[in-house]
Amino acid sequence: MFPLDFPLQQLAAFTQATRVLDPFCGRGTTLYAARLAGLPSVGIDINPVAAAIAQAKLVRVTPGAVVRLATRILKEGEPDDIPDGDFWRWCFEADTLRELVILRNALMSLNSPTAAILRAVMLGILHGPQNKGLPSYLSNQMPRTYASKPAYAVRFWKQRGMEPVRVPALQVIERRAARLLAATPAAHGGRVYLGDSVQTLNRLRQHFDLVVTSPPYYGMRTYVQDQWLRSWFLGGPAEVIYGSDGQIARQPSQEAFIEALAEVWAATARRCHPESRLAIRFGTIPSARTDPERMLLASLEKAHAGWVVKDVRIAGTPSKRARQAEQFGKAGSAVDEIDVIAELADVPQ
Numbered sequence: 001m002f003p004l005d006f007p008l009q010q011l012a013a014f015t016q017a018t019r020v021l022d023p024f025c026g027r028g029t030t031l032y033a034a035r036l037a038g039l040p041s042v043g044i045d046i047n048p049v050a051a052a053i054a055q056a057k058l059v060r061v062t063p064g065a066v067v068r069l070a071t072r073i074l075k076e077g078e079p080d081d082i083p084d085g086d087f088w089r090w091c092f093e094a095d096t097l098r099e100l101v102i103l104r105n106a107l108m109s110l111n112s113p114t115a116a117i118l119r120a121v122m123l124g125i126l127h128g129p130q131n132k133g134l135p136s137y138l139s140n141q142m143p144r145t146y147a148s149k150p151a152y153a154v155r156f157w158k159q160r161g162m163e164p165v166r167v168p169a170l171q172v173i174e175r176r177a178a179r180l181l182a183a184t185p186a187a188h189g190g191r192v193y194l195g196d197s198v199q200t201l202n203r204l205r206q207h208f209d210l211v212v213t214s215p216p217y218y219g220m221r222t223y224v225q226d227q228w229l230r231s232w233f234l235g236g237p238a239e240v241i242y243g244s245d246g247q248i249a250r251q252p253s254q255e256a257f258i259e260a261l262a263e264v265w266a267a268t269a270r271r272c273h274p275e276s277r278l279a280i281r282f283g284t285i286p287s288a289r290t291d292p293e294r295m296l297l298a299s300l301e302k303a304h305a306g307w308v309v310k311d312v313r314i315a316g317t318p319s320k321r322a323r324q325a326e327q328f329g330k331a332g333s334a335v336d337e338i339d340v341i342a343e344l345a346d347v348p349q
């Protein structure tokens with residue numbers, strides 16, 4: 001995720017913006033910044049977990065509405081397709097798993113703003129450490145940020161004799177919704193599309209005048225499989241998926257990656273008004289042995305779409321730059337990041 005400051009600064013510097021686009025929206029930081037600035041926005045991401053979290057950044061509902069929806073689903077829904085096997089028996093207590101499956105089944109076909117928030121709440125409470133006092137997560141002991149692989153997790157729980165405890169889903173939902181929605185700003189519209197950015201942009205009808213985005217960094221692995229349990233909750237299979245599902249970073253060569261980015265910038269230009277602004281944060285890891293500036297500028301040039309580069313900067317605020325320089329000196333493992341600002345000069349081809 002890039003810090004909220006980056007899209008906020010771009011919005012502050014381009015006050016004529018009326019509609020914002022992020023073709024690699026991740027968890028929706030740009031969309032949230034647009035909302036704070038009072039603007040509608042559209043985000044696209046190929047990762048279902050990222051898209052579901054981003055969608056929740058656009059809507060405004062009350063905690064009461066979320067709890068009412070969850071209560072209704074738990075009362076009326078069906079516990080079809082409860083996954084079976086060692087992992088599931090050790091990860092969730094039987095009644096908790098039943099509730100989880102009922103909520104999963106119902107949410108797969110619900111698209112209201114309240115459902116978007118309930119979905120994001122569920123992704124947040126699905127797994128995490130067991131805390132003292134009232135539980136915050138539905139699973140047996142697990143990291144919060146990524147889901148352990150099943151065989152490893154089962155060994156961990158068995159060796160320690162850690163049986164899963166009953167966690168009533170509704171109680172955790174209620175607490176999380178209250179916290180998440182405590183002070184939400186007014187919503188200003190927009191939408192998140194789950195899919196490939198080029199394909200989705202080609203289908204869109206809207207036009208934008210500010211694009212703030214960050215493609216996957218070159219050389220950085222995307223750990224899609226670490227989110228396997230959250231992917232399952234969103235309708236994916238009940239096992240770890242090792243594919244990369246159209247992730248743009250999984251290209252066979254640097255040239256292919258540049259080519260793929262160029263297609264995104266061209267498709268973006270077709271959806272933008274003349275004189276639109278494009279702000280990109282991009283980076284590579286030092287072991288990728290390449291220059292992010294060269295790669296990004298080459299991709300903009302290859303797009304032949306009318307994007308004229310106005311500025312190239314080292315990413316971040318001066319204090320962050322200093323911190324980065326320090327890290328480089330010490331460990332040599334910091335990510336090399338730049339910000340590129342371009343403007344759409346001509347009517348795009």
Ligand SMILES: C[S@@+](CC[C@H](N)C(=O)[O-])C[C@H]1O[C@@H](n2cnc3c(N)ncnc32)[C@H](O)[C@@H]1O
Pocket residue numbers: 001002023024025026027028029030044045046047050195196197198213214215216217246247248249
């Ligand atoms: C660096 S992250 C963006 C993070 C985002 N700025 C945030 O604050 O959360 C890049 C995103 O691009 C997405 N992505 C990769 N390939 C894509 C494609 N072909 N189409 C759409 N999104 C893609 C990844 O799933 C990932 O979420």
